[in-house]
Amino acid sequence: xxxxVDRPSVIHRLDPLTKLCxxxxxxxxxxxxxxxxxxLLVAAVTYILLAAGRVVTKVLPLLGFVAPVLLSIFIIQxxxxxxxxxxxxxIGPLYFYKEGLSYAALLSLRVIGxxxxxxxxxxxxxxxxxxxxxxxxxxxxxxxxxxxxxxxxIPQMANALQRITDAQRARGLETDGRLLDRIKAFFPLIxxxxxxxxxxxxxRAMALEVRAFNSKTKRTFLHVRKKHPADVALRIMCLAAxxxxxxxxxxx
Amino acid sequence: MNDVSLDLGGExxxxxxxxxxxxxxxxKLLKGLLVPERGDILINGKNTKDTSAAKLAGEIGLxxxxxxxxxxxHKVFDEVAFGPRRIMDAREAEARTAAALRTVGLFxxxxxxxxxxxxxxxKLVAAASVLAMDTDIVIFDEPTMGQDEKxxxxxxxxxxxxxxxxxxxxxxxxxxxxxxxxxxRIVVMAHGEILLDGPPEAVFANEEALKKAGVEPPPxxxxxxxxxxxxxxxxxxxxxxxxxxxx
Numbered sequence: 001x002x003x004x005v006d007r008p009s010v011i012h013r014l015d016p017l018t019k020l021c022x023x024x025x026x027x028x029x030x031x032x033x034x035x036x037x038x039x040l041l042v043a044a045v046t047y048i049l050l051a052a053g054r055v056v057t058k059v060l061p062l063l064g065f066v067a068p069v070l071l072s073i074f075i076i077q078x079x080x081x082x083x084x085x086x087x088x089x090x091i092g093p094l095y096f097y098k099e100g101l102s103y104a105a106l107l108s109l110r111v112i113g114x115x116x117x118x119x120x121x122x123x124x125x126x127x128x129x130x131x132x133x134x135x136x137x138x139x140x141x142x143x144x145x146x147x148x149x150x151x152x153x154i155p156q157m158a159n160a161l162q163r164i165t166d167a168q169r170a171r172g173l174e175t176d177g178r179l180l181d182r183i184k185a186f187f188p189l190i191x192x193x194x195x196x197x198x199x200x201x202x203x204r205a206m207a208l209e210v211r212a213f214n215s216k217t218k219r220t221f222l223h224v225r226k227k228h229p230a231d232v233a234l235r236i237m238c239l240a241a242x243x244x245x246x247x248x249x250x251x252x
Numbered sequence: 253m254n255d256v257s258l259d260l261g262g263e264x265x266x267x268x269x270x271x272x273x274x275x276x277x278x279x280k281l282l283k284g285l286l287v288p289e290r291g292d293i294l295i296n297g298k299n300t301k302d303t304s305a306a307k308l309a310g311e312i313g314l315x316x317x318x319x320x321x322x323x324x325x326h327k328v329f330d331e332v333a334f335g336p337r338r339i340m341d342a343r344e345a346e347a348r349t350a351a352a353l354r355t356v357g358l359f360x361x362x363x364x365x366x367x368x369x370x371x372x373x374x375k376l377v378a379a380a381s382v383l384a385m386d387t388d389i390v391i392f393d394e395p396t397m398g399q400d401e402k403x404x405x406x407x408x409x410x411x412x413x414x415x416x417x418x419x420x421x422x423x424x425x426x427x428x429x430x431x432x433x434x435x436x437r438i439v440v441m442a443h444g445e446i447l448l449d450g451p452p453e454a455v456f457a458n459e460e461a462l463k464k465a466g467v468e469p470p471p472x473x474x475x476x477x478x479x480x481x482x483x484x485x486x487x488x489x490x491x492x493x494x495x496x497x498x499x
Binding site (some may be wrong): 160164166174175191192195 | 280283305313316318320321323338347
């Protein structure tokens with residue numbers, strides 16, 4: 001259960017924490033410097049990195065998903081922003097102004113950039129690698145386990161739900177078709193799911209306990225992650241970008 | 253599934269084979285939970301493609317391996333009555349439910365919460381919930397798995413009772429002794445195909461095909477081979493008969 005796409009690329013080999021640093025920079029810089037050229041630059045860099053990670057096609061569905069929202073921003077800001085003075089074009093009774101469209105473009109570039117930055121992390125990083133990286137930096141192992149377990153449990157529950165659906169259909173329960181049938185099918189389906197989840201939780205807790213989950217000694221990790229020499233340099237660059245942006249804002 | 257053609261008439265039939273051989277898939281196809289991409293499955297003349305699993309519930313019953321995947325009522329009686337209440341009137345449903353609970357020997361626990369029962373008993377509740385629907389065909393998926401000695405004895409009695417009523421009993425089994433003792437016909441499957449099909453004596457004597465399917469013959473037959481018998485008994489009784497003859 002993750003959006004991770006396995007590709008041989010430099011981006012994939014980067015430390016997850018470096019990608020987190022990049023998100024921090026890509027999100028803060030365009031807000032600190034509220035001009036279109038900065039937002040455009042950040043978005044461009046992000047999509048070049050996505051291309052380097054060979055996952056740019058996987059972002060397109062996400063962009064398609066936010067496209068209606070962005071379109072509505074253009075319509076609302078373009079027509080109704082209070083600062084609107086310079087008319088650009090009109091469609092029948094609809095008047096679009098330069099100031100509004102310009103502001104909408106800034107917002108859209110920010111959204112597209114942020115979306116790309118998060119995609120860069122999610123599409124090129126295995127969730128377990130990210131969680132391990134965070135645990136190495138001091139995230140409590142209990143929380144690390146919970147994060148990992150959530151990702152594992154969703155497909156498991158989906159499987160269980162399929163088997164339960166089969167079992168109830170076998171007993172004459174209509175699970176598709178009319179809306180009323182579907183509503184009536186809710187309890188026979190959700191009941192076993194919840195009961196099994198409770199029972200499994202107990203088993204899981206005991207299985208973890210016999211493997212010394214609550215041990216207080218310092219943990220080691222089975223998989224030693226390779227440090228990429230570029231990681232430190234990239235993190236410094238991200239930090240530098242944020243500092244530069246702040247300086248530009250204060251001076252300019 | 254590949255090139256499977258079967259006529260399941262009157263004989264009680266056990267399906268054996270390794271995990272992933274396609275046994276449970278075949279049962280789901282028969283039950284209409286899955287629909288074949290090519291070919292047809294006719295249940296009492298009705299094509300499973302033209303009807304829903306829920307509509308077939310009155311004709312073919314499938315008892316799943318894991319009872320926890322179906323139990324949702326707070327009382328054993330209501331759990332068992334869930335299916336019958338969907339396909340018959342209330343009075344008949346209650347009568348069938350009571351009868352099914354007596355058959356599995358759990359009538360005295362009809363007001364207990366199913367989750368307070370042992371796994372063995374819960375499996376019997378799941379069995380009763382299908383038996384109560386009074387279908388012409390009853391399929392058991394791994395009925396012996398996780399079942400204790402008492403449960404297995406109850407199960408044997410249930411199978412005999414169903415056969416006595418003229419119903420078609422099918423089962424997916426890993427317990428070869430149980431398959432050989434209780435079923436008239438054995439179908440051996442591997443990789444979605446049928447390797448062998450016939451009475452237990454003939455099927456279990458074909459050592460080569462069994463090896464190919466990754467299945468071991470019943471323990472008594474293995475014992476007979478170790479004892480140097482030329483015959484191939486499949487039940488305890490036939491083994492003992494041979495044993496006393498030789499003494």
